[in-house]
Amino acid sequence: xxxxxxLLTIRGIxxxxxxxxxxILLLATLGFQQxxxxxxxxQLTPAALWAVALVTSLALFVSVxxxxxxxxxxxxxxxxxVKSITLFLLGGVASVERECSTARGALMVAAAGPAVSLVLxxxxxxxTHAASHFTPVLGQVVERLGALNLILGLFxxxxxxxxxxxxxxxxxxxxxxxxxxxxxxxANACGRFLSLFAVGLGTVLLLRGGGIxxxxxxxxxxxxxxxxxxxxxxxVVQQALKDLKVKDVAQxxxxxxxxxxxxxxxxxxxxxxxxxxAEAGEGTPPADKDTNGPADWLLVCDRGRWQGVIDDAPLQAxxxxxxxxxxxxxxxxxxxxxxxxPESAPLWQAALQLEDGNHQRxxxxxxxxxxxxxxxRPELGEAVLKKLGLRLPANLLSxxxxxxxxxxxxxxxxxxxxxxSSGEVSPLTDKVTR
Numbered sequence: 001x002x003x004x005x006x007l008l009t010i011r012g013i014x015x016x017x018x019x020x021x022x023x024i025l026l027l028a029t030l031g032f033q034q035x036x037x038x039x040x041x042x043q044l045t046p047a048a049l050w051a052v053a054l055v056t057s058l059a060l061f062v063s064v065x066x067x068x069x070x071x072x073x074x075x076x077x078x079x080x081x082v083k084s085i086t087l088f089l090l091g092g093v094a095s096v097e098r099e100c101s102t103a104r105g106a107l108m109v110a111a112a113g114p115a116v117s118l119v120l121x122x123x124x125x126x127x128t129h130a131a132s133h134f135t136p137v138l139g140q141v142v143e144r145l146g147a148l149n150l151i152l153g154l155f156x157x158x159x160x161x162x163x164x165x166x167x168x169x170x171x172x173x174x175x176x177x178x179x180x181x182x183x184x185x186x187a188n189a190c191g192r193f194l195s196l197f198a199v200g201l202g203t204v205l206l207l208r209g210g211g212i213x214x215x216x217x218x219x220x221x222x223x224x225x226x227x228x229x230x231x232x233x234x235x236v237v238q239q240a241l242k243d244l245k246v247k248d249v250a251q252x253x254x255x256x257x258x259x260x261x262x263x264x265x266x267x268x269x270x271x272x273x274x275x276x277x278a279e280a281g282e283g284t285p286p287a288d289k290d291t292n293g294p295a296d297w298l299l300v301c302d303r304g305r306w307q308g309v310i311d312d313a314p315l316q317a318x319x320x321x322x323x324x325x326x327x328x329x330x331x332x333x334x335x336x337x338x339x340x341x342p343e344s345a346p347l348w349q350a351a352l353q354l355e356d357g358n359h360q361r362x363x364x365x366x367x368x369x370x371x372x373x374x375x376x377r378p379e380l381g382e383a384v385l386k387k388l389g390l391r392l393p394a395n396l397l398s399x400x401x402x403x404x405x406x407x408x409x410x411x412x413x414x415x416x417x418x419x420x421s422s423g424e425v426s427p428l429t430d431k432v433t434r
Contacts, residue, residue, distance in 0.1 A: 004086055013072055013082045013094075015065070020089035028057040032144070039140060056141050061087055063120055063149050067156075068092040070116035071109055071164075078105040090223055091152075098414070101421040103175035103183070110167035117153030121146050160191030162227040180424055181235065188231045195224030233388060238419055240387035241348035241412065246341055249383040250364045250373030253294075259302035259329030263314055266328055269298070270312060294360045294404055297338065299371055300328055306370060308332030335371070338363045343372050347383065348416040348425055350375050355413025360404050381406035 004018035032053035036044070044052065064087065071094045072082040081097040100106040124146030132139025156164040166187040174183035202217030255269070300307045307329060314331040315323070340363040341350055350362060354377060366372040378400040385392060385407060392407050400407040419425045 004088070006084075010069065010085075011073065011076070013069075014084045016084050016086040018086055018088035021061075021087045024089050025057055025061070028060060029053045032056045035144075036140070040137060044137065052137060052141065056144060059141070059145055060148055061092075063117065063145065063152065064092045066120065067113045067117050067152065068094045070112040072096075074112040075100070075109045078102075078109060080105075080109070090220065098418045098421050099180075103171045103180070106174065107168060107171035110164050110171055114153040114156045114164050117149045117156065121148075121150030121153055124149060158194055159187070160194040160224070161187045161231055162191065162224065163194075166191045181238070184231060184235060188228050188235075191224055191231075192228040195221045195228060197221070198224065234415070236388055237384055237410075237412075237415060238348075238424065240384045241351060241416060241419070242346055242425065244347045244383055244387070245343065246345045246347065246350050246362075246364055246375055247343035247372070249347065249379040250343065250375050251379055253361060253374040253376065254297040254299050254363075254371065257298055257300050257310070257328055259300050259307055259327065259332075261300075261328045263318065263323040263326045263328065263331075266298070266310065267315055267323060270295070270315070297361075297363070297374070298328075299335070300332055302329060306335060308334050309338055335363070340365050341375070343367070346425075347380055347412075348419055351380055351412040351416040352420065354380075355417065376401075377404060377406045377412070380412055381408070381410045384410065384412065 004016040004021075006014045006016050008015050029050070030053075033050055036049050036052055040049065040052075065085065068085045072085060075082055075094070075096055078100050080100055083095040083097055085092060085094050100109055124142050126146075128139055128143045128146060131142040157168070158165045159169045160166040161170070161184075169190060170180070170183035170187035172183070173186045174180045177183065198217045198221030200221075202214045202219075202221060205214030205217065207214075257266070257269075298310050300310055310328045310332055314326065314328075318326060339353065339357055339359045339361075341353055343364050343366055353359065353362060361374045361376040363371055364373040364375055378397060381400065382392065382397060396407055406412055416425075
């Protein structure tokens with residue numbers, strides 16, 4: 001959907017307006033103007049009718065904003081960061097950094113929005129009589145806003161994703177079954193059924209002259225089907241991160257040097273003028289021929305025994321005249337200085353480790369604790385996309401390699417963090433042994 005334009009910040013939460021919001025603002029103003037033209041005929045000038053219609057539309061979206069603030073403030077109390085609230089074509093949406101870690105917390109967050117709308121609706125309808133005594137125009141505005149808030153609250157309680165009622169269903173199933181995944185599956189199935197029903201009903205209304213009402217139902221149903229499809233893909237992504245092992249995607253973005261190699265030779269390797277280094281270690285993945293992305297690590301052996309890793313620091317610290325007599329074995333850092341992960345670890349652990357440590361790559365270790373290969377974000381993303389049945393063109397993979405990021409902007413680190421926070425997987429507690 002995109003972020004839109006930021007207007008202001010409420011309790012540290014950015015409020016944004018998506019360009020599509022102006023479309024619904026225009027349609028709502030037009031609809032209210034037609035209603036007021038009938039109910040307030042002769043009481044207001046045409047310009048005043050348009051002004052009252054615009055004020056009603058803006059007040060309606062203030063109600064939508066309060067609905068989303070209800071979600072957001074409860075989420076903050078549950079320790080969940082709210083990234084933004086965006087008003088768009090179909091209303092509003094609050095973007096959170098992660099889901100609640102407990103089913104009860106998720107239930108409270110989901111129920112907060114409809115509760116705000118229902119309280120607003122009941123309160124406004126209860127004050128209609130007093131507002132009418134002040135002025136009939138205000139009475140009609142308050143009555144319409146009250147009815148629309150009731151409709152907003154009740155509509156959002158329909159039991160299917162992405163509506164709040166679907167989130168409530170997910171939380172309840174999660175609470176009683178102990179599985180968040182099961183909750184998502186049930187709520188997603190309900191949401192898909194409701195979306196298909198909305199599309200079907202909207203089509204019937206449109207064919208029978210229902211006009212804007214039928215088209216609106218079709219739009220809502222289409223949006224719901226898209227959300228259901230995205231949620232299903234998310235489940236596949238989570239399952240892939242659990243099923244695939246680091247060994248399945250490991251490449252070899254390191255080269256192996258002998259300890260007696262001179263710093264002069266190290267310089268040639270870094271400049272790319274040295275001859276290729278022989279492959280090392282049986283059973284290791286083939287060297288990655290793609291030269292995009294961060295430079296390969298240089299690991300050092302001494303007669304077949306791993307000694308450590310060397311970087312460019314000696315070349316920068318020592319004068320060129322010393323490069324011929326100085327050996328890389330004299331300037332090593334231990335292998336333990338590199339972020340590492342066992343080859344048997346699931347991919348979600350690699351994604352989480354890359355995210356939390358902000359590492360460019362991880363050293364993959366064999367069961368014996370020896371270097372086996374490396375893993376980076378592009379490999380993780382490509383493996384998950386293959387699990388989804390997608391194969392990306394080579395140019396997109398190369399672009400991801402250059403940026404050392406996930407293809408198509410996949411946020412696998414955040415997905416893995418959400419899996420941990422929801423209890424879908426157990427957090428990484430064991431230290432890597434070498």
